[in-house]
Amino acid sequence: MSVSNAQSQIDLHRELAPRYAYRYGLEFSRLFQQDWHAEMISHVPSGARRVLDLGCGTGFFLAELDQKHPGAVGLDISFEMLKVSEKYIPGARLVTADAERLPFRMGSFDVVFCKGSLHHVRNHVKFLANCREALGKEGVLVMSEPCNDNPLIKLARAILYKKSPHFDEGDQGFTRKGIIGLCEQAGFEVVKARKYGVLAYVFAGFPDHLGVLKYIPGNAWITRAFIRIDRLICALPLVSLLGFHIVIVARPRGAG
Numbered sequence: 001m002s003v004s005n006a007q008s009q010i011d012l013h014r015e016l017a018p019r020y021a022y023r024y025g026l027e028f029s030r031l032f033q034q035d036w037h038a039e040m041i042s043h044v045p046s047g048a049r050r051v052l053d054l055g056c057g058t059g060f061f062l063a064e065l066d067q068k069h070p071g072a073v074g075l076d077i078s079f080e081m082l083k084v085s086e087k088y089i090p091g092a093r094l095v096t097a098d099a100e101r102l103p104f105r106m107g108s109f110d111v112v113f114c115k116g117s118l119h120h121v122r123n124h125v126k127f128l129a130n131c132r133e134a135l136g137k138e139g140v141l142v143m144s145e146p147c148n149d150n151p152l153i154k155l156a157r158a159i160l161y162k163k164s165p166h167f168d169e170g171d172q173g174f175t176r177k178g179i180i181g182l183c184e185q186a187g188f189e190v191v192k193a194r195k196y197g198v199l200a201y202v203f204a205g206f207p208d209h210l211g212v213l214k215y216i217p218g219n220a221w222i223t224r225a226f227i228r229i230d231r232l233i234c235a236l237p238l239v240s241l242l243g244f245h246i247v248i249v250a251r252p253r254g255a256g
């Protein structure tokens with residue numbers, strides 16, 4: 001990562017830390033995020049113990065991982081984001097570092113999770129190659145990143161990233177083909193690529209950006225309904241183009 005991008009991510013996320021705390025504080029938004037986490041966790045192979053959340057931010061996902069896999073490690077470039085984690089996981093195992101220079105020995109983890117962090121770096125292959133090194137031979141990378149297969153979503157995202165002070169203009173989503181290609185360049189074999197998040201993603205996921213649902217009675221019920229509808233949408237080949245994220249499950253190439 002160039003020094004300037006590393007610094008702009010640190011500056012950006014210093015401002016964002018309180019917004020994340022708010023986001024994860026609302027019941028309906030938490031419900032959505034927990035479903036997203038459950039989708040990612042469902043790909044963890046049985047017997048996996050050593051878990052890393054790369055770009056863990058304020059640690060809400062890490063707290064869930066730590067419950068299931070005690071000792072889960074969270075790494076983030078933003079100390080301000082990590083500071084919020086204490087609220088969810090007192091005594092969490094946190095590391096402030098750049099994902100492009102990971103401070104771990106080869107094969108330190110059985111699973112590496114990345115939820116929305118890859119698109120913040122500029123050298124995606126380097127980031128992914130580091131994930132590969134951090135994983136043992138039988139390890140698994142579980143990643144969820146913004147997906148731009150749909151031209152309208154791509155356009156909306158480009159405008160948002162350009163205009164909003166809460167995004168970095170250089171961040172960008174991936175096409176399914178593009179992100180699979182990056183994983184392959186980094187020495188992974190992609191075993192699953194699934195779209196995730198449509199209605200619940202838009203209306204429940206980010207109340208700090210779009211807060212309309214918080215004024216509507218029964219918002220938790222509505223969120224649950226949206227989650228079910230989204231699951232159907234994302235399971236169908238053509239309409240899954242409406243998915244805002246893509247969940248990737250990948251294994252180091254050549255693994256048993």
Ligand SMILES: C[S@@+](CC[C@H](N)C(=O)[O-])C[C@H]1O[C@@H](n2cnc3c(N)ncnc32)[C@H](O)[C@@H]1O
Binds near residue numbers: 054059
């Ligand atoms: C969109 S947030 C997602 C946070 C968290 N995974 C979540 O879902 O709430 C992206 C996170 O990636 C972190 N990040 C950006 N660039 C990074 C880098 N080079 N190394 C490590 N973390 C980075 C940011 O500080 C931020 O916390």
